[in-house]
Structures are given as C-alpha cells and as structure tokens.
Amino acid sequence: MAHGVKPSDFPPPVDQVNEFVGKPTDPEDERIEVGVAIVGGGPAGLAAAIKLMQLLENEPELAESLGEVPVAVIEKGKVCGAHALSGANMRPSAMRELFPDLDPSEWPVYGEVKKDATYLLTKSQKFKLVPPPPNFKNHGNYITSVAELSRFLAEKAEEMGVYVLSETNAMKLLVEEGTVVGIRTGDKGQDREGKPMGNFEPGVDVVAKATILAEGTVSHLTLAAQEFFDIKPDQPQRWELGVKEVWEVAKPLDRVIHTMGWPLRKGAKYNEFGGGFIYPMGEDKVCLGMVIGLDYTDATLSCHDLLQLLKTHPLVKGILDGGKRVAWGAKTIPSGGYFSMPKRLSVPGMCITGDAAGMVNVPVLKGVHYAMHSGMYAAETIIDALKAGTTDLSAYDKKVMGGMIGSELYESRNTRQFFSKGFFLGGALATMATATKGHLPPGKWICEADAHEPMFIGDRDKIYPQPDNEYIFNKLDSVFASGNATRDSAPNHVRIKQNVPRELAQTWVSMCPAQVYEIPDDQPAAGNVDVHVTPSNCVQCGAITAKGGRLTPPEGGDGPLYQNA
Numbered sequence: 001m002a003h004g005v006k007p008s009d010f011p012p013p014v015d016q017v018n019e020f021v022g023k024p025t026d027p028e029d030e031r032i033e034v035g036v037a038i039v040g041g042g043p044a045g046l047a048a049a050i051k052l053m054q055l056l057e058n059e060p061e062l063a064e065s066l067g068e069v070p071v072a073v074i075e076k077g078k079v080c081g082a083h084a085l086s087g088a089n090m091r092p093s094a095m096r097e098l099f100p101d102l103d104p105s106e107w108p109v110y111g112e113v114k115k116d117a118t119y120l121l122t123k124s125q126k127f128k129l130v131p132p133p134p135n136f137k138n139h140g141n142y143i144t145s146v147a148e149l150s151r152f153l154a155e156k157a158e159e160m161g162v163y164v165l166s167e168t169n170a171m172k173l174l175v176e177e178g179t180v181v182g183i184r185t186g187d188k189g190q191d192r193e194g195k196p197m198g199n200f201e202p203g204v205d206v207v208a209k210a211t212i213l214a215e216g217t218v219s220h221l222t223l224a225a226q227e228f229f230d231i232k233p234d235q236p237q238r239w240e241l242g243v244k245e246v247w248e249v250a251k252p253l254d255r256v257i258h259t260m261g262w263p264l265r266k267g268a269k270y271n272e273f274g275g276g277f278i279y280p281m282g283e284d285k286v287c288l289g290m291v292i293g294l295d296y297t298d299a300t301l302s303c304h305d306l307l308q309l310l311k312t313h314p315l316v317k318g319i320l321d322g323g324k325r326v327a328w329g330a331k332t333i334p335s336g337g338y339f340s341m342p343k344r345l346s347v348p349g350m351c352i353t354g355d356a357a358g359m360v361n362v363p364v365l366k367g368v369h370y371a372m373h374s375g376m377y378a379a380e381t382i383i384d385a386l387k388a389g390t391t392d393l394s395a396y397d398k399k400v401m402g403g404m405i406g407s408e409l410y411e412s413r414n415t416r417q418f419f420s421k422g423f424f425l426g427g428a429l430a431t432m433a434t435a436t437k438g439h440l441p442p443g444k445w446i447c448e449a450d451a452h453e454p455m456f457i458g459d460r461d462k463i464y465p466q467p468d469n470e471y472i473f474n475k476l477d478s479v480f481a482s483g484n485a486t487r488d489s490a491p492n493h494v495r496i497k498q499n500v501p502r503e504l505a506q507t508w509v510s511m512c513p514a515q516v517y518e519i520p521d522d523q524p525a526a527g528n529v530d531v532h533v534t535p536s537n538c539v540q541c542g543a544i545t546a547k548g549g550r551l552t553p554p555e556g557g558d559g560p561l562y563q564n565a
Contacts, residue, residue, distance in 0.1 A: 006455070016223060041080030050153065052379040053071060066386075084147045088368050091141055092142055112140065113256050115254055116138055121261045126259075169185060170553065180347060181207050216356060217239065219356035233336070241331075253278065288310075298457075299457045299510060300460040334360050346393040347393075357400075413438055486558040507547055508531060512541075
C-alpha cells in the first residue's frame with residue numbers, strides 16, 4: 001500500500017542485548033547449578049528433558065558428573081502447559097520415537113483423524129472442496145491439546161528425575177567468553193512500578209553445562225540471542241495469531257474441518273491470510289479457531305472478533321447448536337518458514353528448538369512433532385558434546401537441517417510469501433509449490449516483517465457481531481475463560497512506544513484478543529496518542545512483538561492457565 005503507518009517506525013523502548021544478555025552476577029555459592037537447563041515446559045523442552053534422561057540411563061558416570069540436578073526445566077507458567085495452545089492435529093512420529101512402548105491409547109489425545117473436510121465459505125454458504133487440498137489431509141494424525149500434552153510430558157519427565165521449576169521466568173541469557181552458561185530468572189514480588197514488595201524474591205543465576213531454548217513462539221531469550229550472536233535469519237520471521245474456543249456440544253463431530261474464504265477479505269491490499277478450523281475432542285467437545293496472518297493492514301482487524309463472526313455462519317452454528325463454551329485462548333504461530341529460521345540453531349553451549357526457531361510447516365499446519373523431534377536432537381547432541389568435553393553443539397544444526405525437519409520446511413520454503421499476492425494468486429502459487437515440493441515457482445521469494453506493513457484505519461470493526469456472552473463473547477469474558485489470574489498490581493511486562501499515530505494505537509487495541517491496550521478518551525481525535533496498558537489481562541499470545549512492541553516474560557506464575565486448549 002502507498003499510505004499508512006509502519007509499526008516498525010516506532011520501536012519499543014528495549015535494548016535486546018544489554019538488558020537480556022550478560023554474565024553471571026551471583027556469587028558462586030549462591031548460584032543454582034544444573035547439568036542441562038531447558039527454558040520452556042512445552043513439547044520441545046519436555047521431549048528434550050525426557051530424551052536426556054533416557055540417554056543418561058546408559059551413561060552413569062556422565063549422569064553423576066552433572067550433579068544433583070542433571071536436567072532442569074524452567075517454566076514461567078503455573079504448570080507446564082499453562083501457556084501452551086495450538087490446534088492441534090499432531091503427527092505421531094515423535095511420540096512413537098520417544099515412547100516406543102506406549103500405545104496411542106495411552107497418549108493424551110482425542111483419537112486418530114479418520115475424516116477430513118475443507119470448505120470455501122461465503123457469508124451464508126459453504127462449498128466443499130473435493131478432493132480437499134492435499135496439505136489439509138490429516139488421516140493418521142492425532143487430535144490433541146498441547147496444554148494437556150505438555151502436562152503429560154512433564155509428568156513423564158519428573159518420573160525420570162527431571163527437576164521442573166515452574167512459576168519461574170527466564171529473563172536473561174548468561175554468556176561468558178562467547179559461550180552460553182545458563183540463564184538468570186526474573187525477580188518476583190514487585191509492584192506495578194517494579195518496586196519490591198514484602199514478598200520480594202530476587203532472581204537467581206541458573207548455571208549449566210548446556211542450555212536449550214524451547215520457549216515457543218515469539219521467544220524472549222531467542223530474540224536476544226539472535227542479536228547477540230548475530231544469527232538473525234535471512235528473512236524476518238512472520239507470525240500468525242490464532243484465537244481458539246473449546247465447546248461442549250450436544251452431538252459429536254466425526255471429522256476435522258478447515259475453512260477458507262469468508263470472513264477474510266480477498267484483496268491483496270488487506271493481506272488477510274488465514275482461515276478457520278473445527279476439530280472434534282472426543283464425543284462431547286469440539287475446538288474451533290480462527291487464524292490470521294499478522295501482516296494484515298487494516299488497523300481495525302480483530303482475530304478474536306473474526307472468530308465470533310465465523311460462529312454466525314450456518315456451518316458453525318449447526319455444529320455448536322445446543323452447546324456451551326468451556327475454554328478460550330490465543331497464541332501466535334511462527335509462519336515465515338525455512339528462510340525465517342535463525343542462521344544457526346546452535347551457539348557454543350546452547351541449542352534453539354521448536355517454535356522458538358520457527359519450526360512450523362504452514363501449508364500442512366504442523367509443528368508439534370517438529371518441536372519434539374528438535375528437542376530430542378538437542379538432547380542427543382548435548383550428550384555427545386558432554387562426553388567429548390566440548391561446548392560445540394553445531395552437530396545439532398546438521399541433525400535438524402539435514403534431516404526430516406529441514407527437508408520438509410525447505411519444500412514449503414516460499415509458501416507463506418506467495419500470499420502477499422492475494423488469496424487467489426497466492427493460493428494458485430502455493431498449490432503449484434505443494435505439487436512440485438517447492439521447485440515451482442522457482443527462486444527465493446522475499447517477504448517483509450509484519451511490522452513493516454503500513455497500517456490504515458479501515459472499517460473491519462463495523463461488521464463484528466455484538467456480544468451476548470452466551471454465543472458471541474467479548475474479550476474480557478474470554479480472558480476469564482483462559483484461567484488468567486494475574487494480579488492487577490503486577491509489573492508491566494509489555495514494552496510499547498507512547499505518543500504514536502492513532503493508526504498504530506488502533507492496531508494494538510484491535511489486534512489484542514485480551515483487551516490489554518486502550519486509547520484513553522482524553523486523547524486527541526487526530527494526530528499522535530498515548531496508549532493505556534493493562535498487563536494483568538495479557539495471555540502471552542505474543543502478537544504485540546509482531547506489530548511494533550515487545551513482550552517480555554511476566555512474573556513467574558502469571559498469565560493464563562490453559563487446561564485443554
């Protein structure tokens with residue numbers, strides 16, 4: 001577009017390197033020493049922890065050398081999985097490799113996918129695509145909740161001797177002489193201004209022989225590490241925002257459904273890339289969601305409200321009829337693909353795994369098994385390096401990029417970029433790329449960062465349905481449904497620039513599914529405005545980082561508490 005305001009022109013007040021990377025500062029006798037420190041209690045981090053313990057069973061001397069805590073998982077949520085959310089139709093390869101003796105009936109899944117359906121929607125009609133696009137076929141995959149999967153993996157890890165340190169954020173990456181030596185946790189017990197309260201607990205240095213970043217999407221330490229070690233990707237990462245609801249329903253759904261078209265606009269100037277999904281969760285529940293690429297340009301677009309609009313379609317109303325909403329959540333998804341992964345996935349003493357490294361295959365909507373496989377690759381690499389007495393973990397890059405993850409992501413390397421050409425042309429190019437495994441169209445297609453897309457104030461908000469809080473819900477009631485119990489006096493963990501053009505302020509207000517941002521009534525109708533931030537509403541979706549702000553970790557234990565999202 002020729003007009004609009006670029007969020008990237010108004011960077012947040014943050015210094016990635018000087019704030020979030022540094023040397024250990026605690027006296028040696030006050031540090032927590034662990035063998036391997038894993039940041040993030042999601043599928044990637046917990047698969048890494050389990051694999052490490054499996055490998056250490058055959059290396060008793062090495063295990064003893066790692067001390068009383070050979071493997072520690074640092075998780076900022078109340079429990080592992082508290083901040084984890086996804087679709088998710090999971091490919092079973094990683095679960096089978098990690099747990100060869102477990103039958104799928106013992107996994108935390110809602111069954112194997114037997115039927116698929118893909119629909120192109122208009123406002124009131126549906127057109128079934130026969131056959132469905134090959135990338136939407138899910139036969140043989142398993143429907144799961146990533147929150148439940150994470151808790152299952154955490155239980156298995158703890159049974160094996162992994163120390164899970166929940167309600168603890170990883171605020172700073174510890175580096176000495178070019179080698180990562182652990183992380184520093186964040187302070188706890190501060191007021192809104194960051195001043196210590198009566199229950200104040202300072203952060204602590206957690207030093208380790210190796211560190212794994214498994215932070216998930218829009219990763220705090222990964223972003224800092226990319227700056228510090230100069231490993232930023234060839235192309236900027238792009239993200240999508242997904243908003244999801246879980247419903248108890250009167251009649252079971254027997255298939256996985258994906259939708260395209262309405263309520264998204266097709267014009268290239270709007271950049272509205274995404275779609276809807278509806279998955280069965282056993283006999284009595286379904287999850288449904290809306291996903292939108294964060295390179296859109298209309299500042300009034302709201303993914304949360306687009307999901308409410310999607311629910312007015314006859315197809316969706318027929319599925320939800322007689323039901324009630326029981327859960328809600330929101331999360332970003334890295335969608336840049338192969339060229340948006342860090343230049344290196346390892347540096348001395350550290351590996352980057354899963355969504356933190358952008359390991360999501362957008363055309364087939366898959367990333368959970370990549371996360372788990374990458375965690376296992378990191379574990380294997382670290383054990384070999386510890387045995388060799390080295391901090392060189394470059395073998396991890398070879399395992400990822402030379403194996404299944406790298407090869408499959410390379411086949412879809414340009415898919416997300418095609419859709420900057422609009423829905424129809426982008427879809428045609430993506431179909432061609434899928435059929436030729438990425439060979440056609442040829443070349444390396446370039447994309448801009450989401451924050452580089454100019455924003456204008458359009459009229460998207462004019463068509464959102466009014467909440468009745470029975471079928472159509474507002475944002476604040478949805479935050480309550482996420483289990484979020486962040487105290488109102490918690491420090492502000494969201495960094496945004498103040499005194500910004502109204503186009504940018506409106507972008508943040510509309511985009512946020514949790515009503516964190518508000519333009520006060522006393523701000524001018526034209527020109528620059530300030531934005532009020534309510535950090536206690538935040539569900540850690542990460543969208544603000546894609547559109548000109550910077551999300552940092554909240555105080556440990558704050559944020560949502562997803563159960564089956």
